[in-house]
Amino acid sequence: MITRSIRGSLVLAAILLGSAFGLSLLADFNWVGPDMPDRVTQVIIGLVLVVFGNATGKREQDADPVRDGNPAMMAARRFFGLALVLGGLVHAGAWLLAPLELANTVSMVAVITALAVGLARIALAVIGQSETRGQG
């Protein structure tokens, strides 16, 4: 049985691959500029990051709140999600508006920073959780 999240991921992958393939075909026929396939694909990647980041802080509908993470971990997950959303928006915005060379640098810095900050927050929550367990 295929779950809703796997189906969503497959649809996103199909959109990503389909648009990249379609745009590269259009570029071959000179119907769009040579940099358009890269730009559109990268904008979609940024938006995918936004979509996944948005859902990061949310539990699955039937998830057990106790097993799925304590409040501190959920707060860290929400922060990680916010970082991913902001990183994804900067990534998409840069590839939409900035010159190619600048877009490449800005988008990479934005996503790497978002991941680093988000993961650091998760690590702090995990350390806090293990310290609490150690005391208890």
Add this chain to the structure above:
Amino acid sequence: MNDVFKALSDPTRREVLRLLKSGPRSAGELADAFPVSRPTMSSHFNVLRAAGLVSTEKAGKSVIYHLNVSVLEEALLGFAGAFGIATRTVPTTSSN
């Protein structure tokens, strides 16, 4: 998404979500923090649950509410609080 907007349109429900940001609370603790009747609070909880903004866990006889919001929903909560009807100030500790 309609359910989410409906849930966030009420200052009491926004305040419940704000309280849940500091950690899970029982239905009784949450109800004690507001000057409204238990049935009214119960209907607020139902709206929040229907919108998927809270998740629940049974602990004996009481129901524990957990915050369960996405980034967009948290942003909407912030916007609704900032630009909507002012949220009521309530004590953060229960009287029990």
